[in-house]
Amino acid sequence: MLAILEKIVEGKGEDGDIELLLELADTISATALCGLGKTAPNPVVSTIRSFRDEYEAHIYEKRCPAGSCQKLKKIVIDENLCKGCSKCSRTCPVTAISGKVKEPFTIDQTKCIKCGACIATCPFHAIKEV
Amino acid sequence: MGNKEYMIIDGIPVEINGEKNLLELIRKVGIKLPTFCYHSELSVYGACRMCMVETERGSLEAACSTPPRAGMEIKTNTERLRKYRKNILELLLANHCRDCTTCNNNGKCKLQDLAMRFNIQNVRFPNTAAEPKVDDSSPSITRDTNKCILCGDCVRMCNEIQNVGAIDFAHRGSKMTISTSFDAPIAQSPCVGCGQCAVVCPTGAIVVKDNTAEVWKALDDKNTKVTVQIAPAVRVGLGKELGLSDGENAMGKIVAALRRMGFDEIYDTSTGADLTVLEESNELLKRLEEGKQDMPLFTSCCPAWVRYCEKNYPELLPHVSTCRSPMQMFAAIIKEESKNSSRKAVHVAVMPCTAKKFEATRDEFKVNGIPNVDYVITTQELIQMIKESGIVFSELEPESIDMPFGTMTGAGVIFGVTGGVTEAVLRRIASDKSNTGLMSIAYKGVRGMEGVKETTIMYGDREVRIAIVSGLKNASDLIERIKEGEHYDFVEVMACPGGCINGGGQPFVPYEARVMRGKGLYSADKLCNIKRSEENPLMMSLYNGILKGRVHELLHVEYASKNQEG
Numbered sequence: 161m162l163a164i165l166e167k168i169v170e171g172k173g174e175d176g177d178i179e180l181l182l183e184l185a186d187t188i189s190a191t192a193l194c195g196l197g198k199t200a201p202n203p204v205v206s207t208i209r210s211f212r213d214e215y216e217a218h219i220y221e222k223r224c225p226a227g228s229c230q231k232l233k234k235i236v237i238d239e240n241l242c243k244g245c246s247k248c249s250r251t252c253p254v255t256a257i258s259g260k261v262k263e264p265f266t267i268d269q270t271k272c273i274k275c276g277a278c279i280a281t282c283p284f285h286a287i288k289e290v
Numbered sequence: 291m292g293n294k295e296y297m298i299i300d301g302i303p304v305e306i307n308g309e310k311n312l313l314e315l316i317r318k319v320g321i322k323l324p325t326f327c328y329h330s331e332l333s334v335y336g337a338c339r340m341c342m343v344e345t346e347r348g349s350l351e352a353a354c355s356t357p358p359r360a361g362m363e364i365k366t367n368t369e370r371l372r373k374y375r376k377n378i379l380e381l382l383l384a385n386h387c388r389d390c391t392t393c394n395n396n397g398k399c400k401l402q403d404l405a406m407r408f409n410i411q412n413v414r415f416p417n418t419a420a421e422p423k424v425d426d427s428s429p430s431i432t433r434d435t436n437k438c439i440l441c442g443d444c445v446r447m448c449n450e451i452q453n454v455g456a457i458d459f460a461h462r463g464s465k466m467t468i469s470t471s472f473d474a475p476i477a478q479s480p481c482v483g484c485g486q487c488a489v490v491c492p493t494g495a496i497v498v499k500d501n502t503a504e505v506w507k508a509l510d511d512k513n514t515k516v517t518v519q520i521a522p523a524v525r526v527g528l529g530k531e532l533g534l535s536d537g538e539n540a541m542g543k544i545v546a547a548l549r550r551m552g553f554d555e556i557y558d559t560s561t562g563a564d565l566t567v568l569e570e571s572n573e574l575l576k577r578l579e580e581g582k583q584d585m586p587l588f589t590s591c592c593p594a595w596v597r598y599c600e601k602n603y604p605e606l607l608p609h610v611s612t613c614r615s616p617m618q619m620f621a622a623i624i625k626e627e628s629k630n631s632s633r634k635a636v637h638v639a640v641m642p643c644t645a646k647k648f649e650a651t652r653d654e655f656k657v658n659g660i661p662n663v664d665y666v667i668t669t670q671e672l673i674q675m676i677k678e679s680g681i682v683f684s685e686l687e688p689e690s691i692d693m694p695f696g697t698m699t700g701a702g703v704i705f706g707v708t709g710g711v712t713e714a715v716l717r718r719i720a721s722d723k724s725n726t727g728l729m730s731i732a733y734k735g736v737r738g739m740e741g742v743k744e745t746t747i748m749y750g751d752r753e754v755r756i757a758i759v760s761g762l763k764n765a766s767d768l769i770e771r772i773k774e775g776e777h778y779d780f781v782e783v784m785a786c787p788g789g790c791i792n793g794g795g796q797p798f799v800p801y802e803a804r805v806m807r808g809k810g811l812y813s814a815d816k817l818c819n820i821k822r823s824e825e826n827p828l829m830m831s832l833y834n835g836i837l838k839g840r841v842h843e844l845l846h847v848e849y850a851s852k853n854q855e856g
Contacts, residue, residue: 163418
């Protein structure tokens, strides 16, 4: 179950994963030897029951509504707010941000590790998580 | 005792007859409920969850750990149960090696079998099977912990029945494995090589070490003379796998098959057992007459027992008979005889036993560094070789063994079953040599599959107390009793429950079939012209020939090296 959940939060969830989780949870709570085993899947079952839409957002839209799944986060620079000061690109630990001074900068999403350092340094609040 | 109690299984009323759990009752009515972790002789573990049944209230119970109650209604095959069983199998397969075709246990694997039964065609979970982690340090068994499904059968066998305790669970949760202490190679553990763990292992996690390639090589080599001896228990152990019935004596067919495969001379270990009977009886009588303190005398036929004694009760070694096992006695003689041949002598032993593989490598049984028994193959490996060679076993015409060592007695044949050694020795030392006397020995309590048997016979005016144990736990319990002061004169120990017929190298069969193997040996004994070892005409010629002046050198052994690995 953990493996499937991790798959989902990494944005690799597939159609049918929720059903598979529920089926597994049912199997485990029905057949486990001890009470601990029988209740182990409960957190998963109750989160699916209450927040199914969030699961679906992860799987189908590859989006994390709560913004806590790092792999599903995306950090972007708002072209309209960016003044091209280059402060962010100097702060970025993996040199994922590039651009010409006085023109809007861009973030290379393949390099970005979602650390958020650029968000904190930007004096114009032009960088946001989406 | 009042009314009979009934319960309902799948809509059919079934009488409860003292079964200890639902599983037994369900199987009795002809439903093959799947299990991994249940063996009737081991304690109930309830880990595999395959035997779940649904009660009338819709709750689920594990059939192996629920006693039958009068009036209970259960269903064994509902949509829910089938779904759960499939899920469990899928989960097991998700982190199990799926290279079935190259697995040593291919075709004998319970996981494979159940996956087929439940029609698993796709595993929906990511494959998390780790690379094989093979431990082949032991000459007897090979372990691959990554094929383990953690049913715990081997652990319970090793601890409960054999009292060896070489392996146990280590770590917790998803990191759990079966391990020796400190994950040392099995050869450095208290393992005695009995192979009972491999018998109960449902997968390929513990298998018998495979030596067939070496034997084929020797057979293909024109410059070798390959002699072979076949242990008593083999003849009743392999038939089932090759199209005969449980416990059917297939000796003649085995000889025919071996001859076709290219073995030059084929002998019966029962002949070696006759030598053992003579030597061991002499030793017993000598000790009885001298009134030495080294009583009781323990038998030494079983290499796993000898190993167990060395590792756990080294102080008892003087009590263990100095006789070599029948295999080693016979091998010494055959090797001696083969010296006259111009070709290189290779001696193979077909045994029901994995510990024999270790025994063959012991320094005590090497002459100038060359072992008397070059290769030991188990019954399972023989079956494999017969299948590989394409011989249709069931259609073979039985053939007889070779000369000059081709005469054996019934006393030698029954060595393969618990109590057999004792019975053979009793036949030798009994004063009443009539037929009635012979038959009465059989009813002295030496026969039967019980783990502990006791009997008393008169030798002259002396009472001789005899104990027969099989299963090393029974042996150690008896030793504790002896240490507390109980007196026995002669103790037969076989490491495997029921004796060699249930050795670690035999194909796994349910309890009823094991009883049939014992019966098979006793009826083979009935068919033998000669019942007593001392009447074997070959013995006379051996003692006047090869053995003259060399009895001690060729037939006896002092186990010295306690710390040898294995």
